[in-house]
Amino acid sequence: MTVAKLTMQDKAAMAEIDPVWSRMRSEAAEIVENEPLLGSLVHAVVLHHDTLEDALSYRVSQKLASPDMPALILRDLAKEVLSADAGIRQAARADIVAVYDRDPACHRYVQPLLFFKGYLAIQSYRIAHHLWVSGQTDMAYYIQMRTSEAFGVDIHPGATIGKGVMIDHAHSIVIGETARVGDNVSMLHSVTLGGTGKEDGDRHPKIEDGVLIGAGAAVLGNITVGRCSRVASGSVVLKSVPPCKTVAGVPAQIVGDAGCSQPSQSMNQTV
Incomplete structure (x- = not known):
């Protein structure tokens, strides 16, 4: 089943099995209502997507894109990694909950995805690590380099x-x-x-x-x-x-x- 064919019932079922993503979408809608100037950003990063994996692929690719590597290529790569690696999918949610629970400046689940470079840097590392383990070491090095440049966080993909x-x-x-x-x-x-x-x-x-x-x-x-x-x-x-x-x-x-x-x-x- 492709995203384009998702029905309202499908989306409701997804929300039941993914409470973190469901809450993030609800919070994103509140931000749009309270701060209309952020509407374009919030729609692009959160509300235009049906899964956290799609939203995360979009956000990471936008942040790591450069003249050497367009966002569309990075987005496809990130989606492929997230689709193949259940561990990354689980960790992405656990990291969001960790930030919300421990950082007094975090008041919504959606904030790390939208605003916190520590969260985005860790997710970028996770993609690079998957590539490293899979033997795509040069691409892993590229993502490490761009993560360091974009977020000031230098984590070796190994x-x-x-x-x-x-x-x-x-x-x-x-x-x-x-x-x-x-x-x-x-x-x-x-x-x-x-x-x-x-x-x-x-x-x-x-x-x-x-x-x-x-x-x-x-x-x-x-x-x-x-x-x-x-x-x-x-x-x-x-x-x-x-x-x-x-x-x-x-x-x-x-x-x-x-x-x-x-x-x-x-x-x-x-x-």
Whole structure:
């Protein structure tokens, strides 16, 4: 069944099985009513589409397009990847909910798709990662380059990132090739998950589920930050961190427990 043949009953059924997208469309209609000057944008990004996948393909392609690569080509590529990869489709929704739950500046599900470059950068990375794993490494590198230029977020397509991830403000984020980021991780701007030199191989950090990384923190080398731990703003982490701990300083040291069971969700950065 093609989009052109969708009936009202089809759309109602889709809304029932995709409550995130249904809510986004309702919120988009409210924006158009309250702020008519944004009507063209909101219709183009949200209301003209029947699925989140179509809307996301459109938004990402518009942002990443350049004279070297027209938006139409990128849109077809993104739609093909999203159609083939159920994991990306699930993560796109989990990331929206994560931003809404954790960012006090986010008041609607539709805001990340419309306005938040951290969300769009992660979804662009997810498309690039799928291409990387599929062997289309040059196209993956191209999307990495354009994501860095468009959003100020440089994530190597070889990195592995889980779902329910929030990057707040998303300025000057760097995540290296062999980094792994688990589910339900939150990080603020200017975070680096990098190496310590020119070594090859597995050389980047492993961030386990539920970790909170503060603004300006650097986690360097093939080390592990244990689940539900906190890295204080401005810290430089050079050795592994046990689960459920808080580290701070340069170089970072353990300064206490994490303070709660889910620091990435509470977003409490007080040391």
